[in-house]
Amino acid sequence: MLNIKVCGIVQGVGFRPFVARLADEFGIMGTVANKGSYVEIFAMGDEVALKNFTEGLKMHAPKRSAIISLDILKVPDKDYSEFSIIESEREEGKIFVSPDIAVCEDCKRELFDKNNRRYLHPFINCTACGPRLTILDAMPYDRERTSMGEFPMCDKCEKEYFAPEDRRYDAQPVCCNDCGPEVYILGSNLKGKEAIKAVRRAIIRGEIVAIKGIGGFHLSCDATNEEAVAKLRKRKSRPVKPFALMAKDMDALSKIVKIPDEAKDIIESPQKPILLLPRKDNSPVAKNVAIDNPNLGVMLPYAPIQSLIFRLDDEDDALMPEILIMTSGNPSGAPICHTDEEAKESLSSIADVILSHNRRIRLRADDSVMGILNNAPYMIRRSRGYAPLPVMMNIDFKGEVLAIGGELKNSFCLAKNELFYPSPFIGDMTDLRSVIALKDSVNLMESLLEIRPEIVAADPHPLYNTSAVAKELGLPVFFVQHHYAHILSCMAENHEYGEVLGLAFDGTGYGEDGAIWGGELLRVNATSYERFAHIEPFVLAGGDKVSREGYRIAIQFLYEEFEGDEEKVFETVKKLDLATKEEFSAVMFMLNNNINTAISTSAGRLFDGASAILGIRKCSTFEGEAAIYLEFAAEKFLAENPEFTEDMFFPNNSESFNGIMRTKRIMRELLKRRLNGENPNKLAYFFHKALVFEMLQSALWAKEKTNIKKIALSGGVFQNQLLTTLTKKALENNGFHVLTHSLIPPNDGGIALGQAFAAMAYLNKK
Ligand SMILES: [Zn+2]
Ligand SMILES: [Zn+2]
Incomplete structure (x- = not known):
């Protein structure tokens, strides 16, 4: 007999009757019950019937439901003589x-x-x-x-x-x-249908509007109107970062992006996330919506008010654009506006018209964002529609935990016994308004979920605002190293509780030696980790600015390459058009005098440096820009050369691996070939391949020492789908079982789950 726990949106969507019908179809005996946070099934039958039954659960679930996890355990048979629906019994x-x-x-x-x-x-x-x-x-x-x-x-x-x-x-x-x-226009008497009309007219005129939705305000305008989009970019001080789009319906959507079958279900799902899909060549969307970007982030209306913006059964319907920009209404860095006061203060300088309503938003929730990897969702921002669905851990945990999350893309996680509830997306904690939002949201979620934490997990970075918030709570603080938390979150999502190797490739995380980590191979279990290998350490010159200015990393590599010979360095800087004389001198001053420098093994920064050397992006206007465009360049090369087989920089690799991923020789080779005039897109692809090769070498080396064949991939760098695909393939071809993320983001938005896992394991070890 099987004990099946179905977690997800399975409440109030006709899930139990569906299970009963399915059981009848395959002659299954047993029960189905609503347990509050999940649906529990006991299913008894022969092997083939049980297999068909469980397949059917996944394949034919009611349209409005969404299965987040399906956990199956074999248990001893009982004497069922039929299949019945048991009335709801909420477990304590x-x-x-x-x-x-x-x-x-x-x-x-x-x-x-x-x-x-x-x-x-x-x-x-x-x-x-x-x-x-x-x-x-x-x-x-x-x-x-x-x-x-x-x-x-x-x-x-x-x-x-x-x-x-x-x-x-x-x-x-x-x-x-x-x-x-009721809906109304802020600062006017317009209400109801008249208010919606006014917003539609503004959009048609090419103006910017703000619209209060489910989890906060959006900023919106006609996505086919280049001037309107340019105006929004200017007012929001957002020169390059792509805007999300909302299409009137599937028909309108299919005109702007290619929609594979597996994407269709996600786009139309009850969660209605923003999905990144390849844009169509002849799409009517203005070029400046997603500049030089092969993808568009798209969604369908999920609040009735959004449907009414597109269609009001009046004379303006014919004039209304079918595609609108729908981007979070927030001042840069701050959380999404959710009250009229916030909207007035922060959005009135951006939007010409603000459409609000008097149903209060108690907890903010940004739109969730995901891509598709290997036919499955690949979460980038987990928020509206998914939070606070729990991740269920099949471990007998007892205790209550708060994990406060990371500093960027913060979300937190509350856990009680085996249920772990990741929060909606909060924001970047470098902004004090986000810190206040974090505290409010923690209080509210604790009361909603009836969780009284005994311990709070946090990142050990001494300067993080999240750590300060954690310390203020008056609870014991349990620190979890940043990349350890990443790997644990990937394990938790995959229900893997043993020992694994983990490749944590990331932007920034505080290392236990005080250096900035981010290109790590760890050996991990729920209660401890060991740093096994990492990329070659390099110097970061310029503190916080480095993550936005990849040219500094490129200069630093040249500086090492030419052993501090400034003239030679500057000659190459000029050849590659990396920096002005002033920028160059500033970096040199820091390097020569060891001022404002730090030691780093950050893979994210390595991508920035490579992007700069290849002339793809010298600086980033948003987090990850240089790395994202490096990935686009590599993908472009691959798309144009599908038969390309030249495999590696270093085909005759005789050097044996000794625990350091040899990234400097990759950078050296990139530089050499770039100066020889080779195609930067091809070199971008080479960079990915060479890095994958080093990760594979380190994994093989660790496997030989530990005999562990399971390996988890996590960290913000693995938002890069090309890198993730290549790494997974290389590892699998060499006998590894590879764990990747799906519904929990690989970036810092996912680490709270890992922190909570570590803290809960700690509580249960004592
Ligand atoms: Zn309905
Ligand atoms: Zn009524």
Whole structure:
């Protein structure tokens, strides 16, 4: 018999009846029960039937559901004589807080049905859709404890709410045109349909608008209007970083991006994340939406108000663009605006018109962002639609833990026993407004999930604001090294609790020796780690600026290469057009006098240096820009030369590996070939291949010493899909079992889960 735990959006979406039908089909005996945070199935039958049954669970689950994990255990048979649905029995201490769910097809149909009493109602929802986490004040989940508490239901809504056969039965945010919240334009008298009309007119005129959605405000404009996009870039001080897009519907979407089958399901899923997809050549989207970028980040409307912006059944429908920019409405570095006050203060200098509404957002939630890797989601930002779905650990853990997360792309994680709840995306903790948002969100989530942490896990970096927040809580602080946390998070996501090797390739993380780590091979288990190998250390000159100015790293490599001969260095700097004389002198001064320098094994910075040497990006206007465009260059080369087989820089590799990944010779070779005039795109590809070769050598070396064949890939550098694919393939070809991320980001947005894992393991070891 099998014990199956299904975690995900399996509540209020007809999941249990579906399981019962499936069991009947294959002659399975047993039970299905709603356990609050997951659905538990006991299934008894012969082997083939059980196999078909579990396959069916994954393949044919109801459209509105989303299975996050499916854990299967073999257990002894019981004497079931039928398959039955057991009434909900919430297990003590297991809390289910649903993520927000995008407007469903039934509600969308009603929204545009002139005869329906919710015709054009911007807040239409039902049992299967609508806001959840973002409107919750406290548990249990009842209307009074949500932002809907201040909107008493009218008689008609109340009737639906209490009728078990109605599709709005027990739907806490249910409302209608008579009793629901209202949309309005900030600073004017325009309300309801007139307010939406005004926003549509502004968009048609090429203006910038702000729109309050589910988890915060968006900034929006016509994505096919280059001037409007340029205006938004200027006002938001965002010269290059791509903007996310929202398309009216699948039809409009298919005009701008290529949509593989596996992407279709994600795009239309109840989570409605932003998905990165290859743009079509003849796409009508303005070039400055995603500059020189082969991909576009796209999503479909998930709040009814967004559908109404595209379509209002009036004369402007014909003029409305089908593709809009929909980017988080926040001042650079700060969290997404979620109140009228914040919007007035921060968005009125950017947006010409602000459309708000009076349903309070209790907890901010940015849009989730993901790519697709090997036919599966590859998360970049895990937030709306996914948070706070728990990761279930199949370990008998006892205890309550808060993990405060990292400094950039912060999200935190609360854990109770075997359930680990990653929070929505909070932001970059270098901004004090984000620090305040972090504290607020921790308080609210603790109360919603009824978790009272005994211990708080944090990054040991002495200057991180997150560490300061952790220390203020008055709880024991448990420090978890940054890259150790990365590997643990990948293990947790893959339900791997033993011992693994881990390649943590990352931008910046505080090393136990005080250096800046980020190109590490670790040996890891839940309670300890060992640094096994790393890339060759190099000097970073210029403190924090280095991560934005890759040319400094390139100059430093030249400086070492020419053994401090400044004239030779500058000659090459000029040849490669790396820096001005002043910039060059500043770096030289630091290197010569050892001022503002640090030792580093950061793979992220290595990418920046390579990008600069190849003339792809000397500086970055946003985090990771130089590395991203280096990846694009390599991918472009590969796309144009699919038959290319020349494999490596160093085909006759006789040097034996000794624990240091030989990255300096890679940089040396890049430089030599670049100066010989070789194609930079080809060299970008070589750089990836050469780095993969070194990672493989280090892994083989560690495997020989430890006999561990499992290896996890984590860290922000593994957002690079080309690198991840090449590394995985190389390792698998050499007998490794490779663990990669899927629904937890490989970047710093994912480390809180790893921190929580370490802290929980520590509590349970004592
Ligand atoms: Zn609905
Ligand atoms: Zn009503």
